[in-house]
Amino acid sequence: MRDSALLIVGHGSTVNPDSSAPTLAHAAEIRRRKIFAQVDCAFWKEEPSLRDSLSIFRDAREVYVVPNFISEGYFTQTVIPRELELNGSLTKRENGQVWKYCEPVGSHPMMTELLLQRASEIGRDVDLAPTSLLIVAHGTDLNENSAVAAKREVERIRALGKYAEVLNVYMEEAPRVSDWRTLTKSQNVIVVPFFISDGLHSYEDIPELLGIEKRGDVFGEPYKIDNRLLFYAPSIGTDPRFADIIVAQVENFRT
């Protein structure tokens, strides 16, 4: 891959810096590893734009494009191919360049392992047998299939039989985050948001739905609520190991 370039595509935001922050951090980490000749990001709502990347990578011979998205959907299927002028997974340009369009990060099988690691780290040494794991997704996201991806992850983790229960919960549809007290039966509850970045959802909305009163640094200590122990993790996409999965998606394309 040393002669190849890597483009990581994020959504970005015109209202807060949290959206692009993990994508920029993963890019800096992968750049530091010197695996690729060039590593850059592009965003739909921030600079550099997707269109800018046509110029940014003008001298690259081969460009791998990895969408830093949880699932296939409107952005991976419509916006990114259109803006980058991609036709399918392999695009040969007139200037001899080849652009290779990889699957979104959230689709990689390593995601299951990462969710497990994240959950066990936030839960510290808590006994998993009396513990429920909740994976939070948006729901009602017409264009995105993030709920489908979250369901797939829950099924995989459940099949491992490590936790008493593994459940999908959503912010905007049932089963709802706010119903966690009745949805779960275990003494300990670990909550992991299956999002690409932190932001209002993970800092404020989900804590509020969970009944956490603290604001700001919400991810620290476990919370004692109704005599149960609640552990709340940052969004999965902020995990530094996401960088490994981005690289793995490139390797996935090559095999």
Place this chain on the structure above:
Amino acid sequence: MEQLLAAALSKGACNFGQIAVRKGFVLTHVDDVDLAQPETFRSPEDAIALAGFDDAGKYRPLKTAPNLRHGWRMELVDLGEVVRALDYFYPARLSILREWKEDRLETTPLRATLDRQSGMYRVAASISDEQIHEVVADVCRSDGGCLRRILWRRDASGTIPSTKLPPEKFEVPNEPLPLLCQEGCTILINECRKKVKAE
């Protein structure tokens, strides 16, 4: 990119937007060249946070807006780091400039950008020329809007998008490192959409 920068620096210091690039791989705000006690940063990645907020701590959705934060100084070790920091401050602007200097920069008329939109932005394509004239003047103006010079045209006819802005806004200035705009940005497209929806 490093060659481009080395050439620009051949006569000593030079400015890139609101950043003063000085000998010895030092960056500051152009207003802060002689600032007595700046906060000093040494990693190019520190530029992400510096570029992210204005003096009042407000998020900067457009990095080429003329509201770069003051009070900092960046001391880097080589030209490669300077390029990386400048890429965080003004993403892709060096790449675009290089293409322009090599006479191979492609610009996209605003109408082509608008016609390409889908989903909630599709409606933006029905904006009138008169509305474009207003919106571009509002969003792209150099005082308070955006420092880039606009190289794209309104449509295939080659008409300038807004005569409300001075003619220089659509020309490349005679400076070593001008900030150029080759295609309408997401913020402009969003404002076009809002304009159409408001009528």
